[in-house]
Amino acid sequence: MQSPAEAAAPTGEELPRPTRFDDVKGWFRPVDQLLFDWFLTHQRDQGHAGDLLELGAYMGKSAIFVGSYRREGEEFTVCDLWDSPAPDDSNSAEMDRSYSTLTRRAFEANYLSFHEELPTLVQAPTSVISSRVRTGSCRFVHIDASHLYEHVHGDIEAAEQLLTPEGIVVFDDFRAEHCPGVAAAVWGAVATVRLRPICITGTKMYATWGDAEKVRETLLGWLETRTDMWHGVEEVAGAPMIRIDGRKAKAPAHPRSRHEAKATAPEAAPAPAAATAQASASAPASAGAVRGRRAPRTRKLVRDLLPPLLTRALVRAFR
Structure with missing residues (x-):
């Protein structure tokens, strides 16, 4: 849970409460939902323990999903600026352009529609995360914050420091045309700091600083059973990498909203x-x-x- 200094935002008018996962605004495609599920479940099956971390949350769609995989004794931390001012002019311009309606209250309302309590919330630039999360404590890190090169570069350095040896890091928008800074930072890490890609989709890269080959082989075995996703293997930077086309992917089971039953409750019973x-x-x-x-x-x-x-x-x- 968050510290007193990071308590919930002031209350005001009640925000809409999503009754389905699809009601939550955000960009989280079914193929990536399937891969999040696979990696997080694979970690559980392999006995890999550790905390969960998300840098950049928007309205909470992927955070709601990841939060469903937190196990007893693990901590889930979400870091985002939300209503806070950006640390520099370029980041401020990006926030105004892309996330002008973003608020912490909206995130909290969405998250609490699916979970009984909030994750640990850090309302600050992602540059502070290394001082808020223990070194080597995270088994899964999702990076979807700033699209600016210098910020993504810092997020990558933080992820390397915070991940366990077999931990997985996921980068969003690593190939989008409007985010060249993300691509430069991510592929730069592949070339210079031994980041090992495991697979890519249309929007995300899944990678590790650990044993990518072992995870990749197991993932390939699972992909062979899927009829709704195409995959192939490419040689990149001297190592194989799985490329996945998931445009026809069927989403896994979603977290269920705590308001779903109320929304679908039957009307007044008819007369006998x-x-x-x-x-x-x-x-x-x-x-x-x-x-x-x-x-x-x-x-x-x-x-x-x-x-x-x-x-x-x-x-x-x-x-």
Whole structure:
């Protein structure tokens, strides 16, 4: 949980509460949901313990997903500027351009719709994270903060310091045309600090400073069982790397919102069948009784006042 200095933002009007995972705004494709699930589950199966860390959270979509894999005794830390001012002019311009509606309260409302308590929140530039998280304590780090080269370079250095020997780091937007700084920082780390890519998707790279070959072989075995994702192996920087096309990927089971049951609760129960049948039967009977009392008087009046030919026609119509 967060420290008193990092307590929840001031309350105001109540924010919308998502009733489904898909209601949470953000960019987290099904193929990457599947890979997050695979890596985090693989770590559990292999007995790899450690904390979880996300740098850059937006509205909390991937954080909600990652938080579902936190085990007893592990800590999940999320670092984001949220409402705080950016540390420099270039970062401030990026925040205004891309995340002008971002607030910490929105993140908290979304996260608490799926989990009973918040992760540890660090509302600050990601440059402080090395002083907030223990060295060598994290088994999974997701980097999706600034797109500026100097900031991503710093996030990579922090991830290398904070990860366990077999830990996994995931980079978002490492190949997007509007984020050349991310690409430069990530591939620079592959070339200079022995970062080992395991696989890539259309938006994310999964890598480690540990034994990439062992993880890659196990991942390939799983990919062979999938019919909704294409994969191939490329030679990059002297080592194999899996390339995955997941445009047809089917998303795994999502965390369930705590508000889902309320949103799908049935409306007021209908009246018992017996009462409904009785009401239906009584209504026509009453109307029939009224018509029955009035009909003979109407027919008598017609016979007394109108010519016989017209009388017979009207009587047939009444009948």
